[in-house]
Amino acid sequence: MIIALPTKESGEKAFVSENLGRANYFYLYDTKTKEGKSFKNNFLNELHGAGVKTAEFLLKYSTDILITPRIGEKALEILLETDINIYKSTEKIARENINDFLNDNLEKLY
Amino acid sequence: MQIAILSGKGGAGKTLVAVNLVNLINLSTYIDCDVEEPNGKLYFSSEYNKKDINVLVPKINYKKCTHCNKCVDFCRYNALIDFLGKVKLLPSLCHSCGGCKLVCEFDAITEVKEPIGYIYQGDYKYHQIYGGELKIGKESGIEIISQLISKADKEKINIIDCPPGNGCSVMESIEQADYCILVSEPTIFGLENLKLVHELTTLYNKNIGLIINKANDYNNIIEDFAKTKDISIIGYIPFDKELAKLNSNQQLVSDNNKFKPYFIKIIEQIKQEVDL
Numbered sequence: 355m356i357i358a359l360p361t362k363e364s365g366e367k368a369f370v371s372e373n374l375g376r377a378n379y380f381y382l383y384d385t386k387t388k389e390g391k392s393f394k395n396n397f398l399n400e401l402h403g404a405g406v407k408t409a410e411f412l413l414k415y416s417t418d419i420l421i422t423p424r425i426g427e428k429a430l431e432i433l434l435e436t437d438i439n440i441y442k443s444t445e446k447i448a449r450e451n452i453n454d455f456l457n458d459n460l461e462k463l464y
Numbered sequence: 465m466q467i468a469i470l471s472g473k474g475g476a477g478k479t480l481v482a483v484n485l486v487n488l489i490n491l492s493t494y495i496d497c498d499v500e501e502p503n504g505k506l507y508f509s510s511e512y513n514k515k516d517i518n519v520l521v522p523k524i525n526y527k528k529c530t531h532c533n534k535c536v537d538f539c540r541y542n543a544l545i546d547f548l549g550k551v552k553l554l555p556s557l558c559h560s561c562g563g564c565k566l567v568c569e570f571d572a573i574t575e576v577k578e579p580i581g582y583i584y585q586g587d588y589k590y591h592q593i594y595g596g597e598l599k600i601g602k603e604s605g606i607e608i609i610s611q612l613i614s615k616a617d618k619e620k621i622n623i624i625d626c627p628p629g630n631g632c633s634v635m636e637s638i639e640q641a642d643y644c645i646l647v648s649e650p651t652i653f654g655l656e657n658l659k660l661v662h663e664l665t666t667l668y669n670k671n672i673g674l675i676i677n678k679a680n681d682y683n684n685i686i687e688d689f690a691k692t693k694d695i696s697i698i699g700y701i702p703f704d705k706e707l708a709k710l711n712s713n714q715q716l717v718s719d720n721n722k723f724k725p726y727f728i729k730i731i732e733q734i735k736q737e738v739d740l
Contacts, residue, residue, distance in 0.1 A: 403542025403557050410545040428554060432547065 355385040357419040357455065358412055359448045364392035366449040374422045375405030375429060381448045382415055385456070390448075405429035412438065421451050421460065430464065440464040465738065466616055468641035470626040470634060470665075472657025474501075477647045477677035477701065480711055482625035483507040484718035484727045486591055489740065492621040494588075495612050496595035497637040499581065499605035504625050506714045508593045510586030517596065518577040519560040519607050524551050528572035535564035535573065556603050581608050585615070592617070609636045616640070621740060630664040643738045644670045645698070650682040655689055662693060671737060673698035675730060698737075699730035 360377030361368035371377035376398060383390035393415075397407035405426035412420060413436060420433070421443045433440065441460040443451050454460050469482045479496075483504055486494040496504035505512065522535070522544070529551055536544045536551060543557035544564060555578060565573040583596040594615050598605035605627075613636070616622040626637040638644055644665050648658040658674075665672050672695060676686050679700040690697050701707070701723075710717050717723040734740060 397542070400542060402540075403554070406545050406554055406557065407542050410547070413548055414546070428556065432545070432552070432554075436548070 355418045356416055357383045357385065357421060357452055358415070358417040359383075359421045359443065359451060360395075360408075361392065361448050364394075366390050366452075367447050368392070369447055370421070370423060370443040370445070370451060372423060374425050375408045377408075380408070380411065382417070383448075383452050390452075403428070406432060409433050419455065421455055422463075425463070434464060465618075465620070465740070466613075466622045466624055466641045466643075467734070467738070468624040468626055468638040468644045469647060470638060470644060470661055471628060471647040472630060472659070472661040473654065474628040476628075476649050476654065476657070477675070478628070479504050479507075479625055480677065480701070480717070481645065481647050481675055481727075481730070482623050484716055485731065486623045487716045487718045488724075488727055488731060489621050489623070491590050492623055493592040493615075493617055494594065494623050494625065495616060496593075496625045497609045497612055497633070498625060498627040499596040499598045499608045499612075499633070500627060502595045502597055505584070505586065505593060505595050507716055508586065508588035508591070510588050510593055512584040512586040512593075514582045514584050516579055516582050517608050517611055518579050519558075520562065520575040521555050521558045521560060521578045522553055522564045522573045523576045524553065525572045525574065526550065528570050530570050530572075532569070534567045534569070538563050538567045556601065559604060560607070581605065583608060583611055583615075592620075605633055606636050609633055613637065613640060630660045634661075634664065635668075638665070638668060638670065641670060643734065644672045645734075646672055646674045646695070647677050648674065648686050649678040650676060650680060650685045652685065655685050658686065658689065662695070672696075673733060673737060675699045675701065677701045678703040696733075696737075698733035699726060701726050 359381045360371040360374045361379045361381045380393045397404045409429040409432040420440045440463045469478045496502045580602045581598040586593045596608040627633045648654045680703045718727045
């Protein structure tokens with residue numbers, strides 16, 4: 355299972371970003387290998403459609419779970435057509451949000 | 465002749481100025497380009513004819529598509545994405561540029577019509593009244609504005625009531641304007657928005673005049689700026705409860721003898737700048 359979060363900095367100790375499409379980084383964690391990796395958001399400065407490009411990115415990396423404080427209308431429209439489940443992040447670092455999700459302590463948004 | 469009325473913010477008095485100029489200029493045409501919130505027609509009792517406006521959006525033929533993603537990479541508006549190996553269109557982001565069709569080497573993209581709103585036309589006394597409305601949820605009314613501007617009669621005076629701000633839809637509205645009237649109000653907020661819209665008309669090299677609406681004891685906020693930028697102030701409309709009340713009841717305040725002189729004076733000033 356791949357878990358994705360928008361983060362302010364790179365790495366698992368980074369705080370979750372306040373925005374999804376305009377996050378600085380995305381942290382992707384694989385529960386099988388127990389390894390995570392940060393990706394720079396290449397669409398951060400797009401004038402249009404940063405959210406939809408983020409949705410495209412999440413699909414490209416076979417994301418199963420998205421943990422985010424909020425999600426834009428367009429990205430949501432795309433992700434609702436997929437099997438990705440979306441959970442609400444808390445103001446903790448990425449790693450703790452992942453643990454909270456794995457322990458069933460996060461609220462499911464969609 | 466096209467005279468565009470614009471301001472950096474909503475509620476400054478664009479429509480107030482526009483409809484009353486139309487009312488006092490013989491045979492003039494009113495064109496409401498604020499297609500997101502058109503309200504100019506409320507002042508003119510008329511029957512209106514509607515015409516639907518469409519834009520072209522791409523349609524992907526999945527039998528021909530090889531998933532090369534050239535169109536996805538090309539689209540600078542990100543209206544096309546790679547959705548689980550299939551090209552997916554997000555119509556709300558599409559700007560109808562047609563680029564995706566051009567870059568597709570497999571002839572997999574055709575263009576189809578997508579309705580985005582309508583334009584309407586009516587008559588009031590000896591005036592032509594035009595306006596348009598963008599459908600709820602659609603992001604760009606540029607095509608509607610472009611169709612509206614094309615209705616401008618070269619032989620007549622066309623008063624263009626612009627959308628607020630200084631974005632694409634305002635640019636489309638003023639592009640062919642011979643003269644631009646900036647409407648502002650004497651507040652710090654009004655000044656900041658005036659600066660933005662002045663920057664735009666400067667960029668477009670437009671001949672401009674400034675009207676101070678809701679004029680009061682603080683007009684110097686705007687007057688000082690006008691002086692430093694060498695902008696001619698072509699009129700004042702007072703901050704007046706009676707005027708506000710008439711206007712909010714869909715009355716043309718220029719039909720009222722108390723307020724008519726303010727607009728007559730503005731027209732005289734415009735005549736010194738352009739041939740009316």
